[in-house]
Amino acid sequence: MVAATFVVAVNRRRFELPTVSPSTTLLEFLRSHTPFKSPKLGCGEGGCGACVVLLSKYDPVLNKVEDFSVNSCLTLLCTVNRCSITTSEGLGNTIDGFHSIHQRFSGFHASQCGFCTPGMCVSLFSALLNAEKTTDRVEPPAGFSKLTVAEAENSIAGNLCRCTGYRPIADACKSFSGEVDIEDLGFNSFWIKGESKEAMVDSLPRYDRDNEVCTFPEFLKDEIRSSSGLDSERYGWYSPATIEELRRLVEANDSGQSMKLVVGNTGAGYYKELECYDRYIDLNFVPELNVVRMDVTGLNVGAVVTIARVIEALKEKARGEHMSRGEVVFERIAKHMDKIASGFIRNTASIGGNLVMAQRKYFPSDIATILLAVDSTVNIMSGSRTEIITLEDFLKRAPLDPTSVFLSIKIPNWEAVTKVSAGSDTVLVFETYRAAPRPLGNALPHLNAAFLAEVSSSKTTSGFTVHHCCLSFGAYGTKHAIRARNVEEFLTGKTLSADVLREAIKLVRATVVPEEDITTSAYRSSLASGFVFDFFSSFIVSDTEISDGFMGNHHCNYEMPPVLSSAKQMLNLSTDYDPVGKPIMKSGAALQASGEAVYVDDIPSPTNCLHGAFIYSTKPLVRVTGINLKTKPRPDGVSVVLSFKDIPKGGENVGAKTLFGTEPLFADDITQCAGQRLAFVVADTQKYADLAANSADVDYEREDMEPPILSVEEAIKRSSFFEVPPFLYPKQVGDISKGMAIADHKITSAQIKLGSQYHFYMETQTALAVPDEDNCIVVYTSSQCPQFSHTVIAKCLGIPESNVRVITRRVGGGFGGKAVKSIPVATACALAAHKLQRPVRIYVNRKTDMIMAGGRHPMKIIYSVGFKSDGKITALQLDILIDAGMSADVSPIMPYNLLGALKKYDWGALAFDVKVCKTNNPSRTAMRGPGEVQGSYIAEAVIEHVASTLSIQVDHVRNINLHTHSSLDLFYADSVGEPVEYTLPFIWDKLAVSSSFNRRTDLVEEFNKCNRWRKRGMSRVPILHQVSVRPTPGKVSILSDGSVVVEVGGIELGQGLWTKVKQMAAFALGSVQCDDSEDLLDKVRVVQSDTVSLIQGGFTAGSTTSESSCQAVRLSCHILVERLTPLKQKLQEQMCSIKWEMLIEQAYLQALNLSASSLYAPDVTSMQYLNYGAAVSEVEVNLLTGETRILQSDIIYDCGQSLNPAVDLGQIEGAFVQGIGFFMLEEYLENSDGLVVSDGTWTYKIPSIDTIPKQFNVEILNSGQHSKRVLSSKASGEPPLLLAVSVHCATRAAIQEARKQLLQWGGLDGSASMFHLAVPATMPVVKELCGLENVESYLEWIASRN
């Protein structure tokens, strides 16, 4: 056989590459060498799932195909030689027909921006395929799969979605499970409520498990049988087939060539290796390294065995109801490993790779910790020597040198071990722990641990005795996992009691001390003591005899279903304006699911296209004296570095522009903040551009420079502010002195600080600029405001605006981050294209995107509040300092937005001073609910504070301070609306009933009485959100066949704008009253935004662009209807039946103008209006870890008469979950220079499917007629995000219970109720308030009572 060329099948098509750089990833190949663009780059770190594809491998000996999902962003291309790849397009598409997965994702409204959807679809597909391969499951009913409901939800546990809030995705996945009760599935467009189960099943797009797509084409099987591995020399890729060959290859590496051993390459997701090695040695084909062998002494696992296979082998051994001691250990290890990374990572990540990373680079491994506790041994090869040592010794050794190979690991069978070491009167107890922000994994732990103990099986008068124990801890900020030998020694031979446990925990605290990340040091140590307590406490509190095997009753690892358990959606449909109001599927949803929807980076590169990357400053307010690209790693193909010096004559160094000012495209000699754009590197490929930008050495000089302003306090000192135009500055209400004077109580100068939040749109910033004839330029950009990009590009290049054309088709998520912040990205590409006269594109990498994004506005709030003894507030005074960063952006709107939401309660009198501070931090920008989310939170913080001070129910304080319509009028004179439109009191009461608020409050109380280490909290919160409608254009053109093309100012960001617009066009044109008007919906196509075709598009922001775009289209349609009606009437006189197509044909013959445009300019008196909603959330806090699980959230939100309830439901759920991110999870941190350090999926945790409410009920209230609104509809994009504060408040309530208990134990110095819960309420934050030493306090309390 000849050494072969690289061949791969993608969607059953053959691709051959005679040469390829061995560092090429599968994703790079798919996106640049094949027509398939469905795998997307979301993070490049294995952390988001946007790039997931199905990998199929064929074993010619067994004639068997193995299929599994993998991330294509880390998988190196050469490892998939002679494999088959299936992407979402390969499952189905427009031409061959969509797969039922695509259809169900569409029908369950599970795709919004669609950027995550193809990856989700493939993850589900892989789970379906593998469920079918199981042999021990009952046959599912026709049209369903063998997949269990839990597996269906888990299948997408590693895939992130920023838009939907996951609930509809979970439903789409569950709809395939043969186990599912079809009535449990959520709102969809397949059936209507009340249909029989049979009818529901029949209406689901059929899943045909017997005719699933072929994942491995025959031609490739033939090729595999007749060819050998890759030509190593040609590809720089070596695949040794024996240990001997491997040894020779490794030893031969003295030639100075760089070399890398590789298995799954997932380690590159963490260590971001940028260099390309000369040689790659693929360990996957060495049989000894692939071994998984179980014998009586234990499980031997070869180094390249994937984590998924190890789990399978362990579970295989630990099957059945009565497990032996050894099997219990295996089962627990498997369970823990199931939480490592995500399914698609575990499918390629090897056990050896993990342990080598842990040993060599101190990676915070789970595997090292859990295998350390069971005395595992490892086999290492160094040169010709192999040695077997304990895992503990291996971890302690100096980092493994690059030529040593990790061969295998042995996990002992504790059945055999303990039979020798202990008598029959002992039990073996084994448990593993990890405290991580996501219960199902895909998050590194703050600390992990594994404990094994042999304890006497029956309690003597003095208690249970520990005969032997192994306690390991890891991932807590040390180099590697450790065995706490001193604690083990202390406990061995001891009889367990509260005192003994207290002493042991003291030792644990002294031993488990992080070396790095001192900010969470105390938290991590407290986790260690909590876990040890959890493990042993049942022996000191339980009187029960322990039977042989595992002893349960653990507080940390108790099984709460980690994913969504149920959800309800209540929608009141209206048919007044049919098809407006119908919950029709999102326009283009199936295209998004199959991956055929074209985003900017999917547009094929024009010939000669170059790629750009930003070089940004890492320092604030310093002089930049030089930018040099390092030669190593060699940034091949770098063409040019552009900076402010390259702005053409007549142009300006401008990168963004708003009503409030401009922002430079590049820093000039002085950089204003860390993260500011300094230059733009242009290279042949995106990878080289990124490499070059990354290699840039920037010289800074600080001499003679003022110190930067990095805090709002400093900004105050130096009077550094942005001006807020008077018309945007909100008005004070009432007389604050009087309000304070009549108060019975006062809280003075309380302080709150709020941090930032990153948008985390799945598609990062991207643009493509193409120079055109006559000094013109066309720019494709993923932007919420192409009009502004247009203006800025013209200004920057110094050309008339008529020479510029900006096109945006769809945006892969924006959330405000692709408004102002998208402009410099498009402008930089335009500048480079203009200067080099070649097309230039950019897809900003996640890290750079996060560093430059700016995010939400952090702020500091000081408030004083006066109130009566019954909780009625009489006056609120606020001083608010907003950190706007280096440039104005849209920051001057912040006071208005903030107060708009804060005024949701009747404060009596309200006075405030809001300053928008100009600092040397990255420029902050709009993010979904900008200012409103903070305002709403501040209001709740004040309410909670008042309730705590008075020791009364916080719900009572909320109730008593809700607005009446007359107080509403006082606070919102410009937007109050009619009394009937003030639906909040109605919503408030309705929600109490629908969520069983009072009954559940009692249950929570009961729960808290009965549970020591878990406390629950409930909270009901109202929101009020003011929005403004802005002028928006629309254009409707009827083509000669009767099809309709619609253009609108609004951009489709995933929010369903196009769908609503389509419905409106069909409704409005329908008034011409042809016989087939109901078919019009299918004839309407909304097309991309093109700034020369439709001008004055404005910003797509502020929740109202859908309705204003709809209204603009309605006006345009009215013009057309007016033109068509006389003709229609004339024709009607001649014929009794007039069809639309015939009418249009006649209109063309009569030269009627069938294109109409209009600019909808809302009436100033009704531009602003108020939105209402309320939510009840119930949470459970784990007092040992600080973990908060959201048990249930119930929402009622007033959409007026929804234009499309399915779309609005998606907005409500998605916004709420994004709000959970802000309040509970997302820490967008900066270093002391203001440089963002939460710069990827490793450090920035957005909600995932396992962090949303377990029960999630949403009701969309149809509040009827609103004469001044567009077809009586109201906005839904941003306001529901504010409702997530209910989760935060519920968490506070649970913590308060924990603190009451702590006070009783004598472990709390302060008050149980007077505390501030920071945002986000992350695990460390919650735990600290529950007591970092609560376990010790408890043990002391017990001891003191004995």
Ligand SMILES: Cc1cc2nc3c(=O)[nH]c(=O)nc-3n(C[C@H](O)[C@H](O)[C@H](O)COP(=O)(O)OP(=O)(O)OC[C@H]3O[C@@H](n4cnc5c(N)ncnc54)[C@H](O)[C@@H]3O)c2cc1C
């Ligand atoms: C998104 C994500 C989340 C993760 N979460 C977790 C987590 O929660 N807990 C956890 O424990 N781990 C986690 N991991 C780490 C993951 O388990 C490891 O990346 C993986 O096991 C490494 O295996 P690999 O085959 O991909 O190694 P590779 O990336 O191929 O190799 C890793 C390193 O080890 C070297 N190497 C590999 N095999 C050998 C060998 N046999 N001998 C000598 N050197 C070798 C390579 O040269 C390389 O330097 C996560 C990884 C990702 C990408």
Ligand code: FES
């Ligand atoms: S892009 Fe591959 S996992 Fe995010």
Ligand code: FES
């Ligand atoms: S639809 Fe999932 S990220 Fe937008």
